[in-house]
Amino acid sequence: MGAISEINVTPFVDVVLVLLIIFMMTAHVMEFGIEVDVPKVKQVKESAKELPVINITRDGNTYLNEKPTNIHDLGAIVKSRFRGQSVYLRADKGTLWDPIAQVMSALNEAKISVNVVTQPEDSAPKRGR
Numbered sequence: 001m002g003a004i005s006e007i008n009v010t011p012f013v014d015v016v017l018v019l020l021i022i023f024m025m026t027a028h029v030m031e032f033g034i035e036v037d038v039p040k041v042k043q044v045k046e047s048a049k050e051l052p053v054i055n056i057t058r059d060g061n062t063y064l065n066e067k068p069t070n071i072h073d074l075g076a077i078v079k080s081r082f083r084g085q086s087v088y089l090r091a092d093k094g095t096l097w098d099p100i101a102q103v104m105s106a107l108n109e110a111k112i113s114v115n116v117v118t119q120p121e122d123s124a125p126k127r128g129r
Contacts, residue, residue, distance in 0.1 A: 051115065052082045054107075056091040060099040071102050075110025090117040 054074065055063040062069050064077060078087055087107065091100045107114050 051086055051088050053088045056095050056099050058092040058094045071106050074106045086113045088117050089114050
């Protein structure tokens with residue numbers, strides 16, 4: 001009697017489907033990393049420059065391109081790592097004004113211009129009630 005030369009692919013298909021489901025469930029989390037709900041305004045200037053992004057979360061934590069950063073080192077880091085004179089600032093609309101003002105002041109001292117990120121009112125996601 002000869003040996004069976006067929007490979008049972010059922011366990012392989014099971015594992016692939018489980019991995020597919022896991023990736024589908026986590027894909028939206030990996031898309032943005034830090035969740036910041038920027039304010040909505042009527043007039044927005046379109047800009048597509050490749051600049052470093054400084055995020056300020058609702059609780060006042062500061063991130064430079066998704067890495068936690070100390071506000072006092074921000075100007076020096078942007079100057080040395082990115083060699084740029086400009087950055088994007090994304091602050092959650094629920095953030096207190098103090099951390100935003102501190103970041104803007106630190107960047108101003110380093111002679112770095114700040115481009116504030118907002119969202120146009122008409123493209124804002126509609127919330128149902």
